[in-house]
Amino acid sequence: MAIRSARTLWAGGLQDGSGQVELVSSGLGKFDVSWPRRTADTAEGTSPEELIAAAHSSCYSMALSAELANVGGTTESLDVTADVTLGPDPAGGFRISKIKLTVRAVASGIDAEGFYTAATAAKNGCPVSKALAGVAEVELDAELI
Numbered sequence: 001m002a003i004r005s006a007r008t009l010w011a012g013g014l015q016d017g018s019g020q021v022e023l024v025s026s027g028l029g030k031f032d033v034s035w036p037r038r039t040a041d042t043a044e045g046t047s048p049e050e051l052i053a054a055a056h057s058s059c060y061s062m063a064l065s066a067e068l069a070n071v072g073g074t075t076e077s078l079d080v081t082a083d084v085t086l087g088p089d090p091a092g093g094f095r096i097s098k099i100k101l102t103v104r105a106v107a108s109g110i111d112a113e114g115f116y117t118a119a120t121a122a123k124n125g126c127p128v129s130k131a132l133a134g135v136a137e138v139e140l141d142a143e144l145i
Contacts, residue, residue, distance in 0.1 A: 003025075004025040004026075005024040005025045006021055006022060006023055006024055006025070006051075007021070007022045007024050008020065008021045008022070008033065009022075014035045015035060015036070017034065017035070018032060018033065018034040019032070019033045019034070020032055020033065021033055021046070021051070031045060031046040032045045032046075033045060033046060033047060033048070038086070039086070047086075049084040049085075049086050049096065050084070052082075052084050052096070052128075052132070053082040053083065053084040053099075054082075055128050056082040056084070056099065056101070056126075056128045056129070056132065057080045057081060057082040057101070058080075059126045059127055059128035059129070060080055060082065060101055060103070060122055060123065060126045060128070060129065061078050061080045061103075062126070063121075063122035063123075063125055063126035063127075063129075064078060064080070064103065064105070064118060064119060064122035065078065066122075067118035067119075067121045067122045067125070068105075068107055068110060068115070068118050070118070071110060071114055071117070071118055072109050072110065073107045073108065073109045073110035073114070073115070073118065074107060074108045074109050075105070075106075075107050076106040076107055076108065077105070077106045078103060078104075078105050078106075079103065079104045079105075080101065080102070080103045081100075081101070081102045081103075082099060082100070082101055082102075083098075083099065083100040083102070084096055084098075084099050085097050085098040085099070085100075096132070096135050097135070097136060097137065098135065098136070098137040098138075098139065099132065099135050099137070099138045099139070100138075100139040100140075100141065101123060101138070101139070101140050101141070101142075102141045102142075103119060103140075103141070103142045103143070104143050104145050105119075105142070105143070105144050105145065106144075106145055107144060110144070111144075112144050115142065115144040116142055116144075119140060119142035120140060120142075123138065123140050
């Protein structure tokens with residue numbers, strides 16, 4: 001199977017340092033990162049949590065498309081957002097405390113109940129969901145429109 005790589009070059013301490021994440025496998029870009037940017041209320045540059053959100057939303061979209069096909073549905077469009085929350089860890093430090101997947105789908109050949117069953121199966125079965133199994137709360141808001 002495929003191996004994908006990213007690399008970060010970092011200089012300085014946590015509070016005063018900064019780094020640059022490079023998407024090595026695809027060559028699609030380099031992104032500045034720092035702790036102050038990571039924890040700020042407004043996004044100025046990317047963060048590990050945003051990159052995890054991108055990975056989760058895209059993986060979930062693929063998994064849901066497959067699950068819908070498995071039950072005889074046809075996916076016309078999926079609009080998937082992953083919100084990843086960084087919060088304090090009761091054991092000390094920080095952790096990803098919550099992920100919310102929101103999906104709005106247009107699909108034929110399936111009813112709302114079947115759609116929600118497929119949406120839940122995709123949430124549990126997508127490889128990124130499995131990799132994030134240690135996250136305490138993963139919420140799903142799925143609607144067939």
